[in-house]
Amino acid sequence: MKHTLPSWLHEAVFYQIYPQSFYDSNNDGVGDIPGIIEKLDYLASLGINALWINPCFVSPFQDAGYDVADYYRVAPRYGTNQDLERLFAEAKQRGIRVLLDLVPGHTSVEHSWFKESQKHESNRFTDYYVWNNSIWDMSHEDLPVVRGYGERDGGYITNFFWFQPALNYGFAQTDPTYTWMQPVDAPGPQKVRQEIKKIMAYWLDKGASGFRVDMANSLVKRDPDKAETSRFWRWIRDWLEKDYPEAVIVSEWGSPAQAIPAGFHADFLLGFNNPGWVSLFRKRGVGRWRDSYSWPFFDESGHGDIRQFLDEYLHYLNEISDQGYVALITGNHDETPRLANGKSQAMMKLIYLFLMTMPGTPFIYYGDEIGMQYRKLPSKEGGYARTGVRTPMQWSKERNAGFSNADADSLYLPVDLSPERPNVAEQESDRDSLLNRVKELIQLRHALPALSADAEFEVVYAKSGKLPFVYSMRKSDQKLLIGLNPSGQRVSIDLAPDIIDTLHKLIDAPEDAELIRTGSGWHLSLGPVSGAIYQIS
Numbered sequence: 284m285k286h287t288l289p290s291w292l293h294e295a296v297f298y299q300i301y302p303q304s305f306y307d308s309n310n311d312g313v314g315d316i317p318g319i320i321e322k323l324d325y326l327a328s329l330g331i332n333a334l335w336i337n338p339c340f341v342s343p344f345q346d347a348g349y350d351v352a353d354y355y356r357v358a359p360r361y362g363t364n365q366d367l368e369r370l371f372a373e374a375k376q377r378g379i380r381v382l383l384d385l386v387p388g389h390t391s392v393e394h395s396w397f398k399e400s401q402k403h404e405s406n407r408f409t410d411y412y413v414w415n416n417s418i419w420d421m422s423h424e425d426l427p428v429v430r431g432y433g434e435r436d437g438g439y440i441t442n443f444f445w446f447q448p449a450l451n452y453g454f455a456q457t458d459p460t461y462t463w464m465q466p467v468d469a470p471g472p473q474k475v476r477q478e479i480k481k482i483m484a485y486w487l488d489k490g491a492s493g494f495r496v497d498m499a500n501s502l503v504k505r506d507p508d509k510a511e512t513s514r515f516w517r518w519i520r521d522w523l524e525k526d527y528p529e530a531v532i533v534s535e536w537g538s539p540a541q542a543i544p545a546g547f548h549a550d551f552l553l554g555f556n557n558p559g560w561v562s563l564f565r566k567r568g569v570g571r572w573r574d575s576y577s578w579p580f581f582d583e584s585g586h587g588d589i590r591q592f593l594d595e596y597l598h599y600l601n602e603i604s605d606q607g608y609v610a611l612i613t614g615n616h617d618e619t620p621r622l623a624n625g626k627s628q629a630m631m632k633l634i635y636l637f638l639m640t641m642p643g644t645p646f647i648y649y650g651d652e653i654g655m656q657y658r659k660l661p662s663k664e665g666g667y668a669r670t671g672v673r674t675p676m677q678w679s680k681e682r683n684a685g686f687s688n689a690d691a692d693s694l695y696l697p698v699d700l701s702p703e704r705p706n707v708a709e710q711e712s713d714r715d716s717l718l719n720r721v722k723e724l725i726q727l728r729h730a731l732p733a734l735s736a737d738a739e740f741e742v743v744y745a746k747s748g749k750l751p752f753v754y755s756m757r758k759s760d761q762k763l764l765i766g767l768n769p770s771g772q773r774v775s776i777d778l779a780p781d782i783i784d785t786l787h788k789l790i791d792a793p794e795d796a797e798l799i800r801t802g803s804g805w806h807l808s809l810g811p812v813s814g815a816i817y818q819i820s
Contacts, residue, residue, distance in 0.1 A: 284524060288737075289528065289548075295644055295736065296333065296639075296728060296729075297331070297334065297646040298647050298649065299336075299337070299616075299649060300319060300334060300335070300336050300337065301337050302316065302319065302339050303360070303361075304673055304675045305322065306321060306322050306676060307686055307688075308320075308321055311360070311689060312693035312695055314686070316362040320370050323374055323377055324377070326377075327379065329718075329725060330726055330728075331647070332378050333379060333492070334374065334380070335382045336382070336383060338351060338384045338386060339357055339358060339361045339384075340357060340358055341353035342391055343391055343393050345391070345446050346447065346665035347616070349386055349497060350391035350392075350393075350446055351394065352390070352391045352393040354482045364489075367489070368490055371490030371492075381492055382492060382494055383495075384494070384495050384497060385482070385494035385495070385532075387497070387502065388442045388450060388499075388501040388502055389441070389450055390448065390450065392432070392446045396411045397412060397448055399411075400412045400414070402435060403436070410471025410474075412439055412440075412449060412450060413439065413451045414439050415437050415440075415463050416437055416462065416463050417436055418431055426440045427441050428440055437463075442501055443498070451465065451471045452472050452502040452503045452511075452515065453465050453469055455467065456505040456506070464505070476515060479519075484526075487530055493530040493532055496534050499516070499536050499542065513541065513546070517546040520532070520546030531548045533548060533550070533610060537552065537556030539602065540602035542607075544602075549608040549609070550607070550608075551612060552595075552596075553612075553617075553618070554618050557595060559594060559596060562579060563579060563580050563587075563592050564579050564581055565579050580592060580769060581626070581630055581634050582630075582769060583627070583811075584770065584771070585771065587769065588748060590747045597742070608737075610644045610645075611638055611644070613634075613635075615648050616648075616673055618648075619657060619669055619671065621655055621657040621671075622651050623656055624656055624657045629811075629813070631654055632717060632720045633768075635717075635720065635721050636765075636767070636814045637814070639727065640763070642756070644736050649676055650676050652721045653710050653718050656701070660697070663696055674696045674698060674699060675694060675696060675697075675698045677698065677706040679706050679709075684699070684706060685706065685707075705717070724791075727816070732759055732761050733758045733759075733762060734756060735758055737758070739756065740754060740755075742754050744776055750770055750774045751767055751776060753765070753767075755782075762818070762819050763790065764798075764816070765815070765817075768809035768811070771811045771812060772811055773810050773811060774809055777803065777804055777807075778807060780803070782819075783798075783805050784819065787819060787820060791815065791816040792813075792816065792817070796808065796809055796813065
C-alpha cells in the first residue's frame with residue numbers, strides 16, 4: 284500500500300511538553316492537563332501548531348510514566364480523561380494538534396495484563412509477555428530477565444528497567460531449544476498487536492492527532508535487521524491510512540533509513556544513536572560518542588566540523604526520499620544537558636535559525652525557547668542524570684517561577700534558583716530576547732513555502748574545518764539561500780555565479796551581513812555568530 288503524508292505535517296512546528304513540569308493549575312506541585320490548556324494561548328502565540336505530550340496515563344511512575352499501568356485512563360495527578368479530551372478540543376480551536384506518547388514495547392508490572400500473566404494458571408494473558416520456562420533459566424545476553432517475581436515458574440524479559448516487562452511481539456529468529464521464544468504469528472503476539480491497535484483507535488477517536496512512539500524498534504525480539512518490527516509498523520500505518528488518514532506516528536528509533544520505510548511519518552535524530560547529530564551541539568566527552576569529534580559545530584571557536592552532521596543527515600535524506608521526515612529537536616526529556624548550557628544568547632539564536640530553516644519537522648522541548656538550563660539533581664522517577672532537564676517551566680519571576688503556588692517542598696522538582704534564570708514574562712517584553720527571536724523564526728517558517736518540511740535541501744558550501752555553512756531550500760518557485768557562521772570571527776566565501784540567478788530580497792540577516800555580486804560570482808560575508816536568509820528566486 285502506497286503511503287501518503289497528511290498535509291498538516293508539512294507545516295508543523297512541534298512543542299514537547301513534560302506534563303508534570305509544565306504548569307500546575309491546582310497547586311499540588313505537579314503540572315497537569317488543565318495547566319496545559321491554560322497555556323495554549325502562549326503556545327499559539329509562539330507559532331506552535333503541534334504538541335507532543337509525554338505519557339499521561341495511570342502509572343506507578345517508577346519511570347516517569349513510561350511504565351504504563353492503564354493505557355485507557357489519565358493518571359489522576361494530571362486530571363481526567365475528560366480533561367484530555369478538552370485539551371484536544373481547545374488545542375484544535377487554536378490550530379494545534381496533539382500527539383500522545385505511546386509505549387508499545389512494555390508495561391508496568393502493575394498493569395492488569397501483567398498481573399494475570401504472572402499467575403500460575405494459564406489464562407488469556409499468559410502469553411502477553413515474554414516469559415522463559417523456569418526461574419532457573421539464566422538471562423541471554425540480549426534478553427535481560429527478572430526471576431522470582433510472582434507465582435509463575437519462569438522469568439520475564441524486560442525492555443528497560445526491571446519493572447517494565449516486555450510485551451510479546453514474538454521472535455524473528457526462534458530457537459527450538461527454547462520453546463518460549465514464540466514466532467511472530469503465534470497467538471500471544473497476535474493478541475498483543477491487536478491490543479496496541481485498539482489503544483491507538485481509542486485515543487484517535489477521542490481527538491488525538493497521533494502518537495510519538497517510545498522505543499519503536501524494540502518490539503520483536505531477535506530481529507537484527509528489524510524486518511519483523513518494521514512489518515508490524517507497516518501494518519499499523521496501512522490501517523491508519525485507511526481509517527485515520529490525518530493521524531501521524533513519530534518514532535523514537537534514531538534511524539530514519541529504517542523507521543520511515545517501516546511506516547513512520549517522521550523519526551528523531553537522537554543522542555544515543557546519531558553521532559553526527561550530537562556533533563552539532565556537544566563537545567567530546569559529553570555523552571556516548573566520546574571519540575567522534577573534538578568541538579561542536581555551534582561553537583565560537585570555529586573548530587567544529589559540519590560534515591560530521593551532514594554526512595549522516597544526507598544519507599538519511601537520500602534513503603527516505605519523499606516518504607517521511609527527519610525530526611530535528613532542540614532537546615527532550617532524555618537529552619542532557621539542555622541545549623542552552625554553555626551557549627551565549629547569540630549562539631542560541633543562530634541554532635534556532637538553523638533548526639527553523641532545515642527540512643523535516645522541528646521539535647522544541649519546553650523551556651528551550653527561553654534558554655532554560657540543565658541542573659544536576661537527585662534522581663526522580665527513574666530520571667537519574669536526565670532529571671536535570673525535567674525541571675519546572677519558568678513562566679515569571681513570581682513564586683516557584685510561576686509554575687505553581689504550592690509550597691516549594693511540594694513541587695515535582697525544584698525550580699532553578701539562579702537569580703539569572705530566564706522566564707517567559709520578561710522575555711516577552713524584551714524585543715531582543717531569545718523567545719521573541721524564536722517567534723520570528725517560526726513565523727518565517729510558516730510564511731515561506733521554501734521552509735516547509737518537504738522543501739528541497741541542497742548543500743552549497745560545507746567543508747571540514749571551514750566556514751561558513753551555506754545551503755539552499757527550494758519549493759515551487761521560491762528558493763532561499765541560508766548562511767551560518769557560528770565562529771567568533773567574521774567569515775567570507777566566494778560563490779560560483781550559477782548559485783544565484785537573481786538576488787530577490789533579504790529575508791533575515793544582521794546589518795553587517797553582505798551578499799554582493801562580483802566579477803566572478805557572488806561574495807557572502809557574515810559577522811561573528813550570525814546567519815542570514817536571502818531569497819534568490
